[in-house]
Amino acid sequence: MTKNGKAGRGPSRRSVLKGSLMTASLAGVGAFYGPWHHNRAYAQSKKPIKLGLTNDAGGQFGNSGQDEHRAIRMVIDEWNARGGVRGRKIEWVTADTESSPAAGTRVAERFITREDCPILIGALHSGVANAITQVANKYGTIFLNTNSSAPSEAGENCSRIKFVWDGNGTNFSKAAVANAVKSIGKNWLLLTNDYVWGHSTAAATKALVEANGGKIIDNLLVPQNTRDFTSYLLKIQQIKPQVVGTAIAGDDNKALREQITQLKLDAAGGPAWINNQQDWPDVWGSPQSLFGVFGTTWYHKLDLPGVPEFVKKWQDANKNGPIPVPGNVSYNGYMATQELFRAMERAGSTNNIAIIKALEGHKMSAKDRMQHFDAYIDPVTHQVQQTIYLCRKNTKPVDNTDHFEIMSWAEPKDVLDDAAPTKCKLIPYDKVPSVDA
Secondary structure, eight states: OOSSOOTTOOOOHHHHHHHHHHHHHHTTOOSOOOSOEEEOOOOOSSOOEEEEEOOOOSSTTHHHHHHHHHHHHHHHHHHHHTTOBTTBOEEEEEOOOTTOHHHHHHHHHHHHHTSOOSEEEOOOSHHHHHHHHHHHHHHTOEEEEOSOOOGGGGTTTOOTTEEEOSOOHHHHHHHHHHHHHHHTOSEEEEEEESSHHHHHHHHHHHHHHHHTTOEEEEEEEEOTTOOOOHHHHHHHHHHOOSEEEEEOOHHHHHHHHHHHHHTTTTSTTSOEEEEEEOOHHHHHHOGGGOOSEEEESOOTTOOSTTHHHHHHHHHHHTTTOSSSSOOHHHHHHHHHHHHHHHHHHHHTOOBHHHHHHHHTTOEEOHHHHTSSSOEEEOTTTOBEEOOEEEEEEOSSOSSTTOOEEEEEEEOGGGSOOTTHHHHOOOOOGGGSOOOBO
């Protein structure tokens, strides 16, 4: 809640809560305070830039939502320490989007119409990301989709005001599927979370399997928030596919991994497992159950310039955090927010259209992004095209955070989602409501 009440109003229950909760936050308490949590920079002459942080704190992606939240705040603190963006301090307000599209809609509407936030940052659940997009579209509010990886986010659900920072299901599948069909087997079964990310990721995997001469024996749809996978795993044992391609995310994925390990379905003689992407907060919760081949966009043990320094900076900023090192989710949140502020500086403006134009087509060096290849923001789909890494469980860790073995990395051009540009239709600039931050 805000640091101080608004002038001209008597104290209210909400304004009393603001002070006490900010005191707790500044004291380093790691819990999420809801339903609304504000932060204001100290007094200054220029109007601050106010951001709405649409991060999950509960539901299927609660752990990842708070991981990206910490990274976004880290960038804000860094820029405020340097004087802000174009001489203006940065404020933020956040609320739990609950891994729920309905909650995402409510939060976005409130942030824009009542909290006067011209920019929204944060998403894990693709249904939530699309819900926030629909609200942001109405008002011309820029939305940075930090971590929702459904191919539809840069395809049929793309938007002029939205930028997608994570690799998507097609990117990860392209990095893994062709090799798996050729080297492991052609008979595949898909295990799919029953919502937009699962559906679009499974569709991308199916297309790639079939394009490489394989076939899909079955696609088992799994409701969100499933914790008992026994019936699905028994069916997999009965069908005996050579490869299982999973699109299961968040806490569902942690439960699935633990049960596969318990049943020893990851052992020799069982199917090979291709797990589309493994988010670091989910792995940290149960690293002993990590198995199969999976994708990521970043890892804290990459032997690249800047990585050790970034990890140290993260640790200094998050000394009491539940996860001791940054992962792909916090990385995406950090990079998205950093590039937003840089775009404002390049544009010399905080007008939404100027910022959008400064982001579209923007090229980012491999060194700056701490990846193996240069990246860029696709001007047609607004997705960041970047290095995609294939990983497996590390059997020779150098310390208790070293859970991934990086097997390979692919250039953006080799894992492009070719279908996205044919589905994405960005409206003209003059159809976007003009907004100044």
